[in-house]
Amino acid sequence: MSLRTESGPYFGDFGGRFVPESLIAALDELTAEYEVAKQDPAFAAELAELHRSYTGRPSIITEVPRFARHAGGARVILKREDLNHTGSHKINNVLGQALLTRRIGKTRIIAETGAGQHGVATATAAALFGLECVVYMGEVDTERQALNVARMRLLGAEVVAVKTGSRTLKDAINEAMRDWVTNVGNTNYIFGTVAGPHPFPAMVRDFQKIIGEEARAQVLELTGRLPDAVTACVGGGSNAIGIFHAFLDDQDVALWGFEAGGDGADTLRHAATITKGRPGVLHGARSFLLQDEDGQTVESHSISAGLDYPGVGPEHAWLASTGRAQYRPVTDAAAMEAFRLLSRTEGIIPAIESSHALAGTLELGKELGPDATILVSLSGRGDKDMETAGRYFDLLDEGALQV
Amino acid sequence: MTPGTSAVATAIAARRDAGSGALIGYLPAGFPTLSGSIDAAVALVESGVDVIELGIPYSDPVMDGPVIQAATQQSLADGFKLRHGFEAVAAITSQVSAPVVMMTYWNPVVQYGVDRFADDLKAAGGAGLITPDLVPDEAGAWLTASDRTGLDRVFLAAPTSSDARLRQAVQSSRGFVYAVSTMGITGARSDVDAAARVLIDRLRDAGATSACVGVGVSTAAQVREILGYADGAIVGSALVKSLADGGIEGVRALARELAEGTRDVVRSV
Numbered sequence: 001m002s003l004r005t006e007s008g009p010y011f012g013d014f015g016g017r018f019v020p021e022s023l024i025a026a027l028d029e030l031t032a033e034y035e036v037a038k039q040d041p042a043f044a045a046e047l048a049e050l051h052r053s054y055t056g057r058p059s060i061i062t063e064v065p066r067f068a069r070h071a072g073g074a075r076v077i078l079k080r081e082d083l084n085h086t087g088s089h090k091i092n093n094v095l096g097q098a099l100l101t102r103r104i105g106k107t108r109i110i111a112e113t114g115a116g117q118h119g120v121a122t123a124t125a126a127a128l129f130g131l132e133c134v135v136y137m138g139e140v141d142t143e144r145q146a147l148n149v150a151r152m153r154l155l156g157a158e159v160v161a162v163k164t165g166s167r168t169l170k171d172a173i174n175e176a177m178r179d180w181v182t183n184v185g186n187t188n189y190i191f192g193t194v195a196g197p198h199p200f201p202a203m204v205r206d207f208q209k210i211i212g213e214e215a216r217a218q219v220l221e222l223t224g225r226l227p228d229a230v231t232a233c234v235g236g237g238s239n240a241i242g243i244f245h246a247f248l249d250d251q252d253v254a255l256w257g258f259e260a261g262g263d264g265a266d267t268l269r270h271a272a273t274i275t276k277g278r279p280g281v282l283h284g285a286r287s288f289l290l291q292d293e294d295g296q297t298v299e300s301h302s303i304s305a306g307l308d309y310p311g312v313g314p315e316h317a318w319l320a321s322t323g324r325a326q327y328r329p330v331t332d333a334a335a336m337e338a339f340r341l342l343s344r345t346e347g348i349i350p351a352i353e354s355s356h357a358l359a360g361t362l363e364l365g366k367e368l369g370p371d372a373t374i375l376v377s378l379s380g381r382g383d384k385d386m387e388t389a390g391r392y393f394d395l396l397d398e399g400a401l402q403v
Numbered sequence: 404m405t406p407g408t409s410a411v412a413t414a415i416a417a418r419r420d421a422g423s424g425a426l427i428g429y430l431p432a433g434f435p436t437l438s439g440s441i442d443a444a445v446a447l448v449e450s451g452v453d454v455i456e457l458g459i460p461y462s463d464p465v466m467d468g469p470v471i472q473a474a475t476q477q478s479l480a481d482g483f484k485l486r487h488g489f490e491a492v493a494a495i496t497s498q499v500s501a502p503v504v505m506m507t508y509w510n511p512v513v514q515y516g517v518d519r520f521a522d523d524l525k526a527a528g529g530a531g532l533i534t535p536d537l538v539p540d541e542a543g544a545w546l547t548a549s550d551r552t553g554l555d556r557v558f559l560a561a562p563t564s565s566d567a568r569l570r571q572a573v574q575s576s577r578g579f580v581y582a583v584s585t586m587g588i589t590g591a592r593s594d595v596d597a598a599a600r601v602l603i604d605r606l607r608d609a610g611a612t613s614a615c616v617g618v619g620v621s622t623a624a625q626v627r628e629i630l631g632y633a634d635g636a637i638v639g640s641a642l643v644k645s646l647a648d649g650g651i652e653g654v655r656a657l658a659r660e661l662a663e664g665t666r667d668v669v670r671s672v
Binding site for chain 1: 461462463464465466468472476479484485509510511512513514515535536537538540541558559560561562563564565568572583586587588
């Protein structure tokens with residue numbers, strides 16, 4: 001049976017719609033409109049044209065032999081979502097949902113963002129389509145991703161710094177849901193990842209699966225065969241599902257998701273949801289999450305704002321529970337080492353999020369050996385992370401900062 | 404819905420049949436302290452509140468506005484655990500006869516175990532659960548556990564709910580149906596939406612015999628207006644704010660004032 005036909009609300013035991021009744025009508029409307037849009041060739045054509053002439057798709061693949069020497073000599077091929085307009089894979093999903101917003105006739109869009117990549121993509125689409133845009137971002141993240149805050153504001157979006165709870169991505173989602181409950185009449189919630197209530201996990205997956213569809217054909221063309229493994233970082237899991245999906249029925253292709261291990265998955269400071277969490281309900285779906293014995297969500301920790309989330313998409317929970325995909329934690333330190341290594345060996349500065357996939361690939365390559373080919377989702381570029389990296393590696397010129 | 408088997412439905416019906424309606428008051432467990440929340444709930448009943456809605460603090464309360472968020476966050480920071488919620492229910496019901504329903508987001512119930520939660524709530528003297536992020540579609544385990552224990556289950560109805568969903572909410576609920584007055588989160592509003600009156604009419608058409616209006620209700624005048632067409636009025640954030648600002652005496656004074664709104668009601672049904 002194909003694993004590629006799952007379309008929610010449930011993926012195995014995971015998924016569903018655990019939301020206030022006030023949101024059900026909006027979710028029903030979105031589900032119905034999306035089903036119609038999916039069948040509409042004009043919708044597909046318009047999205048394809050935006051991908052071609054606005055985002056810059058198809059994104060290329062790049063083989064990275066100098067980096068691969070550190071990965072046990074395995075062949076390593078990057079899928080370059082970092083080269084998309086706005087700098088990450090997030091634009092793939094946002095353009096789809098923005099087109100859907102226009103079909104529904106709503107004039108205001110809201111979004112949550114962690115690293116700011118989804119917020120920037122949403123603000124970009126709002127500018128392109130002439131929509132009012134509010135982005136919710138945890139206060140902690142507005143500080144560590146200040147450059148993306150400025151980008152969103154420049155694009156005309158209002159950025160709201162969320163000061164409740166852990167002041168990171170999970171709290172930004174809470175606040176965006178509160179906004180949606182209140183303003184659902186004119187507002188569409190452009191959700192950034194494959195989590196949340198149905199139809200978001202399936203719909204966002206559908207808008208991101210172009211990553212794997214392109215990459216599968218590109219790798220076949222380059223190497224004449226499918227890769228042995230496909231790797232990606234997993235926060236909520238949208239780039240990972242995006243690149244995994246085309247390979248789900250290729251049973252010989254191993255799928256590896258790398259979660260944010262923070263200080264270490266065995267410490268209290270990590271975001272390794274599948275590795276260390278257990279099933280529960282958060283943000284509208286049943287999935288794995290980091291929680292205490294009472295079901296209170298536990299704060300996650302990661303150097304990467306985009307992976308700093310105590311939940312994960314329900315399709316990943318399903319793929320993990322069935323064993324089709326495997327998930328491992330990668331520490332902050334390992335991710336930053338991979339960040340520097342790709343920069344030094346290949347002249348490509350990755351996002352810190354994507355660096356988790358690179359670090360996991362370095363280990364995986366050593367395990368699989370030199371005959372293996374590994375396809376890596378390079379989900380974003382590292383421009384936004386220069387301040388974090390500068391501080392981490394002590395690269396900033398302190399003298400210049402002193403007045 | 405099966406009125407007559409439910410203490411909550413009975414309490415509401417008694418007030419309605421006397422020509423008025425019920426006043427339902429929300430307070431979070433563990434705020435300002437566990438014993439303080441118990442004393443405050445008792446004070447509400449002594450001041451004329453008919454049904455207590457005891458909120459279980461949760462880390463991600465998407466239906467709640469800033470007042471309740473701040474109070475529940477403080478309760479959690481001070482060490483609130485689910486067992487304290489059951490302790491509070493037991494302490495309140497040992498002092499007053501008004502029914503106590505818990506308001507809880509769904510994940511704490513799932514993690515505690517749906518059946519174990521129902522058993523412990525029942526043992527503590529609790530009347531049932533209000534579940535703001537659990538729609539009947541996803542509530543299979545809770546429907547079974549509440550039928551087994553006889554606990555009430557209160558689902559929400561929104562102005563945007565379809566007729567079919569309102570029927571589902573009415574058929575699935577026991578005790579009352581929680582009519583969300585306005586699109587939005589909890590917190591005082593100067594006007595309770597005209598949408599509430601329409602929603603109650605639609606719930607009646609869907610077969611509701613016990614329907615209460617909540618979200619945004621904060622004054623005696625609003626309570627009186629709502630009881631003109633609904634079976635109960637639910638006040639939350641305003642009580643929490645009065646407790647935060649004025650302590651037990653503050654919340655007692657507001658409850659007395661709100662209870663005035665249950666007098667001289669002109670019913671339009």
